[in-house]
Amino acid sequence: MKLASLKTGSRDGALLVVSKDMNRAVVVSQIAKTMQEAIENWDATRPGLDKVYEQLNADILKDAFALDVSKLESPFPRSYQFLDGSVYLHHMEKARKARGAEMPPNYKTEPLMYQGLSDRFCGPTETMVFPDATLEPDYEAEVAIVVDDVPMGTSKLDAGKHIKLVMLLNDYTLRSLTKTELPKGFGFMQAKPTSAFSPVAVTLDELGNKWDGEKLHLPLISGINGKQMGQPNTGKDMFFTYLDLIEHACRTRSLSAGTIIGAGSVTNQDEASGFGCVAEARIHEQMMHGKASTPFLKDGDEVYIEMLDDQGQSIFGAIRQKIQTL
CATH class of the missing domain: 3.90.850.10 (Fumarylacetoacetase-like, C-terminal domain)
Incomplete structure (x- = not known):
């Protein structure tokens, strides 16, 4: 699975699942709003993220969009350590x-x-x-x-x-x-x-x-x-x-x-x-x-x-x- 953070104007961005070929992405705020939230609750968020990744690679998600790397933050825009x-x-x-x-x-x-x-x-x-x-x-x-x-x-x-x-x-x-x-x-x-x-x-x-x-x-x-x-x-x-x-x-x-x-x-x-x-x-x-x-x-x-x-x-x-x- 590939994950990224979309620039939103907030300090932590919005969590994205990115397709294997890195051509498409989808916001997954229904699972976790940010990368930090996802990693803090990994056992709970991982299954849902995996499912989205599978659907994204199958190209069956209507809300997926073309990935523009220039609009990405660091995967973790900031970190506790x-x-x-x-x-x-x-x-x-x-x-x-x-x-x-x-x-x-x-x-x-x-x-x-x-x-x-x-x-x-x-x-x-x-x-x-x-x-x-x-x-x-x-x-x-x-x-x-x-x-x-x-x-x-x-x-x-x-x-x-x-x-x-x-x-x-x-x-x-x-x-x-x-x-x-x-x-x-x-x-x-x-x-x-x-x-x-x-x-x-x-x-x-x-x-x-x-x-x-x-x-x-x-x-x-x-x-x-x-x-x-x-x-x-x-x-x-x-x-x-x-x-x-x-x-x-x-x-x-x-x-x-x-x-x-x-x-x-x-x-x-x-x-x-x-x-x-x-x-x-x-x-x-x-x-x-x-x-x-x-x-x-x-x-x-x-x-x-x-x-x-x-x-x-x-x-x-x-x-x-x-x-x-x-």
């Missing part, structure tokens, strides 16, 4: 090397995670505004999960049953600020502005055998101004899985329904797969040629992130955003 990890250690090692930072001593025994801004997310085709191009804006192509209510202390063994939805994520980073902000020892604040998510969130059954219960095994395509930056496989070189991330996140707190958990910028050790952010490309160029040539994001650039199934069809729709610097 957004957590992002860094489980592709090759990316973490490169990013820290670029700013002259040492790796944490326990980075291979427990996941690195931060709590990010979540009171408003950027829509999948909405212009992303940065205050200053000198802050070195960068994108990070990721995959995120959405959970229902997770009790404190939930083990890895039980974590999988709480994963309800999957989305693509662009976790924007202002690279110049990480160099001054993180050494303070109090985590991200200014260096991590709002994030953006794919047009639709999908249930696990939409992913078929590409979801193995802990992670997703498909290339994540990203690029700038139509030029592909990379297509690393999300299941390769993932040191910790989504189950590890859930267990880590709920060690001392419960997670409320609708909590979003990202796994960090996707990268493979095989550099033939390319890169999931500008910083990695620049580090590679520095190592190979003595200087970086790929610029950070600038005014007028367009970032895209997408994932295709084995038949070449878009699973989540594309994050496609123009960049504006003030």
